[in-house]
Amino acid sequence: MENREDLKSMLPFLPLLLRSSNLFWPSQVVESLKTLSKGPLHSKVNSGELLFITISNIRDSLALPSLHRLSPYAHEGYGLFFDELISREEAAKWFADVVPGLANFLLRLPSLLESHYHNADNLLNGVKTGIRLLGPQDAGVVFLGQELIGALLVCAFFCLFPVSDRGAKRLPTINFDHLFEDIYSSYSEKQENKIKCIIHYFERICLSMPEGSVSFERKILPSEQLPLCVSYPKADFWIKSVVSLCTLEVHSSGFIEDQSSGALEVDFSNKYLGGGALHRGCVQEEIRFMINPELIAGMLFLPCMEDNEAIEIVGAERFSNYTGYASSFRFSGDYVDKRDVDSFRRCRTRIVAIDALCNAGMGQYELKYLLRETNKAFLWLFGSI
Numbered sequence: 001m002e003n004r005e006d007l008k009s010m011l012p013f014l015p016l017l018l019r020s021s022n023l024f025w026p027s028q029v030v031e032s033l034k035t036l037s038k039g040p041l042h043s044k045v046n047s048g049e050l051l052f053i054t055i056s057n058i059r060d061s062l063a064l065p066s067l068h069r070l071s072p073y074a075h076e077g078y079g080l081f082f083d084e085l086i087s088r089e090e091a092a093k094w095f096a097d098v099v100p101g102l103a104n105f106l107l108r109l110p111s112l113l114e115s116h117y118h119n120a121d122n123l124l125n126g127v128k129t130g131i132r133l134l135g136p137q138d139a140g141v142v143f144l145g146q147e148l149i150g151a152l153l154v155c156a157f158f159c160l161f162p163v164s165d166r167g168a169k170r171l172p173t174i175n176f177d178h179l180f181e182d183i184y185s186s187y188s189e190k191q192e193n194k195i196k197c198i199i200h201y202f203e204r205i206c207l208s209m210p211e212g213s214v215s216f217e218r219k220i221l222p223s224e225q226l227p228l229c230v231s232y233p234k235a236d237f238w239i240k241s242v243v244s245l246c247t248l249e250v251h252s253s254g255f256i257e258d259q260s261s262g263a264l265e266v267d268f269s270n271k272y273l274g275g276g277a278l279h280r281g282c283v284q285e286e287i288r289f290m291i292n293p294e295l296i297a298g299m300l301f302l303p304c305m306e307d308n309e310a311i312e313i314v315g316a317e318r319f320s321n322y323t324g325y326a327s328s329f330r331f332s333g334d335y336v337d338k339r340d341v342d343s344f345r346r347c348r349t350r351i352v353a354i355d356a357l358c359n360a361g362m363g364q365y366e367l368k369y370l371l372r373e374t375n376k377a378f379l380w381l382f383g384s385i
Contacts, residue, residue, distance in 0.1 A: 045095060256288075
C-alpha cells in the first residue's frame with residue numbers, strides 16, 4: 001500500500017494513518033467512534049451540541065494543526081439544526097438510529113479504502129481507477145463504491161478531512177462546517193433544506209446501503225497533438241467542418257434530472273466542482289449536489305477545471321425530491337432512483353460538469369471564448385467509460 005502513487009497523492013488529504021501497508025485511525029478515534037456507535041444511552045450524544053463536542057474531540061485526537069480550525073459558528077450551526085430546526089421526533093430517531101450508523105461507517109473507512117486500492121487496478125484492464133489527486137491536465141478516471149462514498153461523506157460531515165494543503169492544490173471545500181455555519185450566521189430556509197437533503201441521504205444509507213459504484217472522470221483536450229488523442233480544436237476546425245448537426249429537440253417543461261435513462265445531463269458548474277454546494281449556493285449545480293449527494297465525493301480529489309477540461313460523473317444516485325430554486329428551494333421527501341445500472345453497477349445517470357466564464361458579459365461572444373465553450377461541449381464525446 002505504501003508504494004502506491006495514487007494513495008501517496010491522497011494521504012495529505014485523508015485523516016487516516018498508514019503503517020505497514022495498513023490504513024488506520026488513531027486509537028483514541030477508534031474508541032470515540034466505538035462509543036458513538038453504541039447509541040445515545042451509552043455515548044450520551046443526544047443533541048446537536050453534544051454531537052459537535054464529540055466531533056471536536058475526535059478532531060483533537062487526530063492532532064490536526066491550527067490551520068485546520070473549523071468555521072467560527074459551525075458549533076452553533078450543528079446545535080441550531082439538530083436541536084431547534086427539526087422536530088424532537090426526528091432528532092430522537094437521528095441520534096438513536098443514524099448517528100451510530102455513521103460512526104460505524106467511519107470505523108470501516110480504513111478497510112473500505114484498502115479494499116478499494118486492492119481492486120482498483122483490475123477493474124478496467126490495467127487502467128488506473130484508484131482514488132487519487134486527479135489534477136488539472138491529468139486525464140483519468142476514479143471508480144468508487146457507493147459504500148466507500150458514504151463513508152467519505154460521513155467523514156466530511158464530521159469535518160475530519162485535513163484542509164491546509166487544499167488551497168495550494170486548488171481543491172474545493174469538502175468538510176461540512178461551512179454548510180452548518182451558514183445556517184447560523186445567515187439563516188435561510190434554503191440552507192436549512194439543503195442540510196435536510198444531506199441528512200436524508202445519511203438516513204437512507206444507514207437503513208440500506210446501495211451496492212453500486214460511481215465513476216469520476218477528468219476529460220482533457222490537450223493543447224498539442226499527442227498520439228491517439230484529439231487535440232484542442234482551433235476555430236478553423238469548426239469553420240471548415242462539414243459534419244451535420246444532430247437533431248435538436250426543445251422541451252418547454254421538465255427538469256434536467258428527470259430526463260430518461262441514458263440522457264447526457266449537464267451540470268452548469270463552477271470551475272471548482274460543486275460550486276457553493278457546501279456554502280450558501282443554491283442554484284442548478286448546488287441543488288443537484290444536494291439531491292445526488294454522492295457527487296460531493298468528487299470534491300475531495302478533483303481540483304478546479306481549466307479551459308480545456310470537463311468532468312464527467314456516471315452513476316450518482318438521486319435520494320431526494322425538491323421544489324423551488326435558489327431562495328425558494330425546499331426538500332420535499334424521499335426519492336427512489338429506479339434507473340437501470342450498467343455493467344459496472346453504475347446507475348445510468350451521466351452528468352457532465354462544464355464551467356462557464358465568470359462575469360463575461362458581452363465578452364463571452366469573442367471568438368476565443370466561443371471556442372472555449374464549444375470545445376468544452378466537444379469533450380463530452382471523448383473518453384467516456
